[in-house]
Amino acid sequence: MKKTRIHYGKGIMELILPPSTAVLEGQDIPAIANCDRAIQEALYNPIGTASLEELLQIKKPSTVAITISDITRPVPNKIFMPHLLNILNKSGVKDSQIVIIIGTGMHRPSTPTELEYLLGIDILARIEVIDHTPGSPERLTKVCGNPSVSLCSRFANADFKIVTGLIEPHFMAGFSGGRKGVCPALVDLKTIELFHGYNTLANPKVENGLLKDNPCHEIALKIAKSIDLDFLFNVAITKNRKISGIYCGDLEKAHQAGCEEVAKWITVDVEKSYDLVITNGGGYPLDQTFYHAVKGMCTAIPALNKNSTLLIISHCGEQLGSNAYSDLMLKYQNDWRKFLEDISTKPEEIQLDQWQYQMHARVLELIGLENLRFVSDGITAEIQRKISVHPILGPGNAQQRAQQAIDKYVKNNPDAKIAVIPEGPYAMLRKIEK
Secondary structure: OEEEEEEEOOEEEEEEEOOOOEEOOOOOOOOOOOHHHHHHHHHHOOEOOOOHHHHHHHHOOOOEEEEEEOOOOOOOHHHHHHHHHHHHHHOOOOHHHEEEEEEOOOOOOOOHHHHHHHHOHHHHHHOEEEEOOOOOHHHEEEEEOOOOEEEEHHHHOOOEEEEEEEOOEEOOOEEOOHHHHOOOOOEOHHHHHHHOOHHHHOOOOOOOOOOOOOHHHHHHHHHHHOOOOOEEEEEEEOOOOOEEEEEEEOHHHHHHHHHHHHHHHHEEEEOOOOOEEEEEOOOOOHHHOHHHHHHHHHHOHHHOOOOOEEEEEOOOOOOOOOHHHHHHHHHHOOOHHHHHHHHHHOOOOOOOOHHHHHHHHHHHHHHOOOOEEEEOOOOOHHHHOOOOOEEOOOOOOHHHHHHHHHHHHHHHOOOOOEEEOOOHHHOEEEEOOO
């Protein structure tokens, strides 16, 4: 038999699979050996622009805003942020002139524990750190019209603006990082709704790894380019969450370079579909809500056909997600077809977080609810029965129930073609058309 290890919460789950199981994963890229030196080299030799130090000398800013991703992204801020701050200080910018803004988008505010996880005690003691609050008009500034877009005021009004983030596959925008550090991370509610609207997500170009003609990407890029961004600092990470690539400089050029390199590492060509596909929510911190487990579901689509079974394993220690998302999922009580009918007939009436259910429905349209199997320790059985999945319930923990489900499937389907996606949403499957 074949043993496979997947991320589950803050730990690792081991599963035993048939020896013929296909393992759909990208290259095992090594971490950068000397990270401090590599960060320095990237900052002084950026892509498509002058170095950070030179730009600061030219602008001589009185205020600097740096935006970082929230807790849902495993970005190694504690490793690179000291280097950014050192160059700012060296260029005459005092700690008191700097604000770090958590780009929450529609996600909840950060907890004190999460802030420490994101930045560390030393940086929190030195620098002002705030969460973006998209629902607070008094903390927003209009930056463009047609359509009207408002942005976090502390970022929009800063003399010097730095965007940081992680480049990884994104099931809506093609790749994360780059322009997403502005939109949806720092924009108002209406703009977030536009970015995730029904018509936008109904476009087949909205998918993993695709930037060209992807409306999600185009909306975000247009908004990011509408303000005077000064510097981008993005990274890529290994399977063990170590830095594998650094892409900084110009918003578009540096991000494009990063996307191209990351695509080479993580793309998995899929020549056929499978009867059973096993995947996961990506581990902590991403897999703490069912909302984000949807990313793992959608990643598997290129490996599925209408008769496939998809087994997704996700910790979901924080339950479903936001109150709005929870209410939406429970409102429809598994009737995902009625949900699609409602949002398609009134696309202008956008409900908060409907976009995640719409992407979830892509999987349901392909394989149906019965074949979308779900294993979690974090959500009660009562709730699991109402969220458009077929829950694997009963005695035992998630690992035991997942293994039992796999063993039962193999026993009933001895000739089944089986695949596992150990990295879940961090892999990027590409279907090869014959």
